[in-house]
Amino acid sequence: MKKNLYIANLLVAGLMTFTGCTDGFESDNANKAGYTPELQEYDLQKYVLNLGVMQQGIYFNYDWGKGTDWTFQTIQNLGHDMFAGYFHDMNNSFNDKNSVYALNDGWTGSAWTYTYGYIMTAAQKSEKINQEQKGLLGVTKILKVELMHRIADTYGPIVYTKFGQEEGDNVDSQEAAYRQFFKDLDEGVKLINEYKKANAALEPFAAADILMPAGKRTLSQWMKFANSLRLRLAIRVSMSAPDLARAEVAKAMDATAGGVLESADETVAVSTESGYKNPLGTVNEGWGEVFMGATMESVLVGYNDPRLIKYYSKAEGGDIKDEKGNLIIAERNKIAGTYKGVPQGTGVTVKDENRYRLHSKSTITKQTDAILMTAAEVWFLRAEAALRGFTSENVKDCYEKGITVSCQQWGVNVGDYLTSDATPSDYVDAFGHKQLTGTASYLANVIHRDIGCKTRAVEFSTLQRSAAHLASRVDVNEAFMVGGAAVKAADEGDSGKMVVIDRVSDDPYQCATGIYDVHKIANGEKMVPREWITKDGTYVTEEFIDYVRPLIQGDSPSVMVDGIPRHLYMGKR
Numbered sequence: 001m002k003k004n005l006y007i008a009n010l011l012v013a014g015l016m017t018f019t020g021c022t023d024g025f026e027s028d029n030a031n032k033a034g035y036t037p038e039l040q041e042y043d044l045q046k047y048v049l050n051l052g053v054m055q056q057g058i059y060f061n062y063d064w065g066k067g068t069d070w071t072f073q074t075i076q077n078l079g080h081d082m083f084a085g086y087f088h089d090m091n092n093s094f095n096d097k098n099s100v101y102a103l104n105d106g107w108t109g110s111a112w113t114y115t116y117g118y119i120m121t122a123a124q125k126s127e128k129i130n131q132e133q134k135g136l137l138g139v140t141k142i143l144k145v146e147l148m149h150r151i152a153d154t155y156g157p158i159v160y161t162k163f164g165q166e167e168g169d170n171v172d173s174q175e176a177a178y179r180q181f182f183k184d185l186d187e188g189v190k191l192i193n194e195y196k197k198a199n200a201a202l203e204p205f206a207a208a209d210i211l212m213p214a215g216k217r218t219l220s221q222w223m224k225f226a227n228s229l230r231l232r233l234a235i236r237v238s239m240s241a242p243d244l245a246r247a248e249v250a251k252a253m254d255a256t257a258g259g260v261l262e263s264a265d266e267t268v269a270v271s272t273e274s275g276y277k278n279p280l281g282t283v284n285e286g287w288g289e290v291f292m293g294a295t296m297e298s299v300l301v302g303y304n305d306p307r308l309i310k311y312y313s314k315a316e317g318g319d320i321k322d323e324k325g326n327l328i329i330a331e332r333n334k335i336a337g338t339y340k341g342v343p344q345g346t347g348v349t350v351k352d353e354n355r356y357r358l359h360s361k362s363t364i365t366k367q368t369d370a371i372l373m374t375a376a377e378v379w380f381l382r383a384e385a386a387l388r389g390f391t392s393e394n395v396k397d398c399y400e401k402g403i404t405v406s407c408q409q410w411g412v413n414v415g416d417y418l419t420s421d422a423t424p425s426d427y428v429d430a431f432g433h434k435q436l437t438g439t440a441s442y443l444a445n446v447i448h449r450d451i452g453c454k455t456r457a458v459e460f461s462t463l464q465r466s467a468a469h470l471a472s473r474v475d476v477n478e479a480f481m482v483g484g485a486a487v488k489a490a491d492e493g494d495s496g497k498m499v500v501i502d503r504v505s506d507d508p509y510q511c512a513t514g515i516y517d518v519h520k521i522a523n524g525e526k527m528v529p530r531e532w533i534t535k536d537g538t539y540v541t542e543e544f545i546d547y548v549r550p551l552i553q554g555d556s557p558s559v560m561v562d563g564i565p566r567h568l569y570m571g572k573r
Contacts, residue, residue: 047133048208050126054143055210057119058150059270059370061279064118069286071114072279074107077290080154081280085295088342090356091287099344115151120163123147135195135204135219141188142226145181146372149233152177178237182248185230189257192219192226210274211372213265223258225268227251228373231260231381238388249390253382260382261375264408269369281366292360294427297341302425306412308339315340316358335359343427376406469565473554478511485513509550 056062060071073089078098081087089099097104123144130137152158152174160177162170172180195204196219209217212225234248252260261268270276284290292312300308315335340359379402386393400418407414440457448455471479478501485499498518504510532544558565 047126047130047136048205050122050129051136051139051143051205052208052210053122054119054126054140054147055270056276057115057122058143058147058372059279060114060119061270061276061370062118068277069279069282071110073283074110075114076111077280077283078104078107079111082293082344085293085344087362088291088293088344088356089283089289090291090342091289111151111154115147116159116163119147124164133204134191135199135202138188138191138195138219139205139222141184141191142222142229145184145188145233146229148177149181149229152181153236175241178233179244181233182230182244185226186251189223189226192223195219210271210276211268213267213269214271214273216266220258221266224261224266225373227253227257228260228268228378228381231378231385232373234390235381235384238384238390242388245388246390249385253385253391261373261378262405263375264405266375267369267371267409268373269371271369272367276370277366278364278368278370280362280364280370281368284362284364285366288357288361290362290364291356292339292341292362294341294343294429297339297360298424298427301339303417303422304420306407306415306417307410310410310412311363312339312360313363314338315360340429341427343429374406374409376402376409378402379405469558471556472552473556474509474551476556481511481513485515489515506546506550509553 053062060075061068077087078089078094082089082098089095096102098107123140126140127137127144130140148158148160152160156174157171158174158177159170160172161180162172203218205219205222206217212218212221230248231252234245234252238245251257270278272278280290296312299305300311314337335358342356342359379398382391382393383395383398383402385391386395386398403418404414407417444455444457447453482499482501489497489499494515496518497515498521500514500516500521501511502514504512528544532541532547533539534541560566
């Protein structure tokens with residue numbers, strides 16, 4: 001229809017040139033074949049161009065000459081993905097930075113830089129151009145919220161309501177930003193409703209829509225997305241602003257508001273059929289850097305999750321050798337055909353990078369749609385809303401529906417997953433190293449389950465870091481001993497070694513430092529002797545107390561400055 005319109009216009013223009021010789025020479029010889037503003041009007045390109053930028057820009061994949069994949073990696077993969085435990089990036093160039101929590105400022109700030117440098121400007125243009133195109137303006141409002149709530153969740157305060165102003169304080173608090181998000185969703189839904197009433201048979205955004213699923217690229221589906229997005233944001237503020245959350249949940253779940261995402265075929269994702277390329281696919285396939293995180297192995301393998309085969313590939317086998325060709329570990333073949341993750345905080349160097357190169361990788365490719373929201377997530381949000389008393393829905397039904405829909409989305413059978421009593425598995429890496437954590441979490445879960453009170457787990461290492469000012473004199477002295485021995489060993493050329501404390505005598509208590517091969521120690525576990533634990537398993541014996549008592553002797557008073565311990569105090573400046 002539109003092509004015919006173009007042809008008709010060009011034919012008319014051509015016929016008119018035969019009506020005169022020199023009259024109107026300049027206008028007759030203008031380039032009628034160019035993509036003029038008039039032709040842009042016919043297929044709405046003038047109005048949807050910036051919306052295309054916004055859709056691709058949510059997962060920054062719009063090339064302004066700076067590339068797409070690298071920018072995405074810094075925005076998402078080396079930050080959110082890694083810290084959530086989904087993936088571990090095995091590029092040794094990165095493993096002295098974010099992987100070990102030494103954050104790179106440039107990477108940390110890239111989401112802010114690129115969003116405001118490119119995507120928000122497109123949003124601003126779309127709002128201006130589409131003032132008379134209510135349906136497209138409504139889509140713009142919804143897209144802007146989807147884009148910017150990610151930025152608010154990352155950084156807290158953001159520039160939103162006063163974006164583009166050159167003077168004054170233009171930063172919104174996170175609370176102010178979220179309240180405006182809800183208002184913009186209100187406006188977006190209102191505009192779409194007004195357009196639909198006036199133009200019931202028209203879908204002005206269908207041809208340019210790359211987020212809604214094929215066959216559902218309608219303004220009605222955008223309203224569903226808006227309601228689902230409202231539900232997500234409401235649950236995120238449910239603890240800080242419960243009254244606001246309750247009101248927004250009611251709006252989202254209002255039967256007359258257009259509904260929310262419910263079925264497996266309603267996934268909102270940036271479609272690769274449009275020509276979009278999933279940048280995580282490049283990082284995974286092209287660069288070989290996206291590996292399963294240890295947390296995902298523990299959870300997915302422990303629960304025997306049927307979606308595991310869709311998320312990650314199985315590990316490969318093979319012996320691991322050092323730079324001289326010497327066999328490091330033959331047992332590597334034991335992980336072949338299993339799912340094996342990499343623990344967060346693993347600082348991989350060039351020398352030992354290959355130790356993890358055969359672990360499980362992500363299945364995401366360049367042709368995988370980049371998911372923004374699923375119906376499964378919405379069912380989980382509904383479960384939480386019901387749990388908080390915001391709705392009368394059944395919590396269990398919503399939760400199980402979420403799992404079922406997720407399995408349907410990934411094309412697997414839920415099987416007995418819903419009735420299984422399995423628990424997350426202990427993580428043991430390919431070299432036999434156990435991740436010696438989880439006791440606190442286990443106990444917290446048991447107490448919460450059996451007693452019903454709110455619990456929180458804190459590991460011993462966290463307590464030590466946060467209360468170093470309470471260390472005993474013995475603790476401090478031995479820390480200096482270990483540090484001194486480590487420096488001496490390094491100066492003497494020792495490598496691959498660790499400093500240990502050997503107890504020389506119990507009474508009087510005496511100890512000395514020793515240097516041991518780290519590879520011989522790392523694979524071993526030293527268990528607490530059973531005789532140090534009471535028969536009922538609820539406490540320790542006097543023998544244990546006698547062993548640890550010398551370790552807590554002596555005070556080590558801290559230097560306090562303004563009520564805060566100053567561990568190294570050089571005096572006033």
